[in-house]
Amino acid sequence: MARLIDGKCLAAALRADVRRQVAAADFTPGLAVVLVGEDPASSVYVRTKDRAAREAGIDSRTIRLPAVTTQDTLLAIIADLNADVAIDGILVQLPLPRSVDLRVVIEAIDPMKDVDGFHPLNVGYLADGRPNLVPCTPLGVMKMLLHAGVNIAGARALVLGRSAIVGKPMASLLMAADATVTIAHSKTLDLAGECRRADILIAAIGRPEMVTADWIKPGATVIDVGINRLPDGRLVGDIAFESTAARAGAITPVPGGVGPMTVACLLENTLTAASIRRAGT
Numbered sequence: 001m002a003r004l005i006d007g008k009c010l011a012a013a014l015r016a017d018v019r020r021q022v023a024a025a026d027f028t029p030g031l032a033v034v035l036v037g038e039d040p041a042s043s044v045y046v047r048t049k050d051r052a053a054r055e056a057g058i059d060s061r062t063i064r065l066p067a068v069t070t071q072d073t074l075l076a077i078i079a080d081l082n083a084d085v086a087i088d089g090i091l092v093q094l095p096l097p098r099s100v101d102l103r104v105v106i107e108a109i110d111p112m113k114d115v116d117g118f119h120p121l122n123v124g125y126l127a128d129g130r131p132n133l134v135p136c137t138p139l140g141v142m143k144m145l146l147h148a149g150v151n152i153a154g155a156r157a158l159v160l161g162r163s164a165i166v167g168k169p170m171a172s173l174l175m176a177a178d179a180t181v182t183i184a185h186s187k188t189l190d191l192a193g194e195c196r197r198a199d200i201l202i203a204a205i206g207r208p209e210m211v212t213a214d215w216i217k218p219g220a221t222v223i224d225v226g227i228n229r230l231p232d233g234r235l236v237g238d239i240a241f242e243s244t245a246a247r248a249g250a251i252t253p254v255p256g257g258v259g260p261m262t263v264a265c266l267l268e269n270t271l272t273a274a275s276i277r278r279a280g281t
């Protein structure tokens with residue numbers, strides 16, 4: 001039976017660590033979370049992030065905008081937040097309504113306040129092997145691997161999914177840690193075969209329980225980034241947990257795995273952004 005990598009527990013420790021550092025700092029980090037529209041999952045995520053930030057002593061502000069918000073209005077709000085000296089981190093919750101151009105919005109965020117690490121400058125820094133602000137979910141996964149004592153250097157790592165939020169930055173981080181990295185996705189010819197070669201498998205493809213035990217190399221470390229709501233209301237990952245856990249060496253649960261680490265890393269990124277920016281002023 002696989003060892004459980006407890007993200008909830010690790011995230012609690014990281015959050016407590018951020019809280020201690022914030023308490024010891026001679027400034028209060030400020031975070032602005034922007035939510036456009038009323039996507040139910042996004043609303044939950046934003047509330048969770050806001051509460052966690054407050055608990056860590058971060059001055060958190062949530063800006064809720066109607067789904068009909070124009071791109072110009074959103075850009076004006078971001079410009080205000082960029083100029084606001086009390087704000088160290090700006091996060092625009094995704095997905096955005098189709099009426100706004102995601103790329104234009106992300107590029108409008110001051111890269112030094114981009115606590116999501118989605119700005120092209122931060123994407124470029126990461127790809128170049130000199131990370132600045134790094135996307136929260138892959139950063140959280142790296143912390144989980146390190147904490148679990150997983151050997152990354154030289155290991156075959158398979159990243160299932162090529163999104164800008166998880167898959168691509170995840171691959172960059174694993175490569176920087178000397179893994180041999182493959183990115184697989186919906187068009188990959190032999191997904192099962194690619195997965196079976198992996199010592200470390202990171203699933204971030206957004207398909208409920210798509211990865212089954214027969215895709216897993218015995219003893220592999222399996223990280224499940226997926227959060228999928230089934231019609232019966234159950235929350236499951238991209239991995240069929242029960243059967244896979246019997247074969248893997250270590251595995252993350254859903255919920256209570258990667259999700260809490262994403263939130264904790266957002267707090268850490270906010271503190272990092274604040275420390276850098278305020279040291280320079």
Ligand code: GUN
Nearest residue numbers: 091092093094095116136
């Ligand atoms: N939507 C899903 N994941 C994320 C994330 O990490 N950041 C933002 N801003 N939106 C998301």
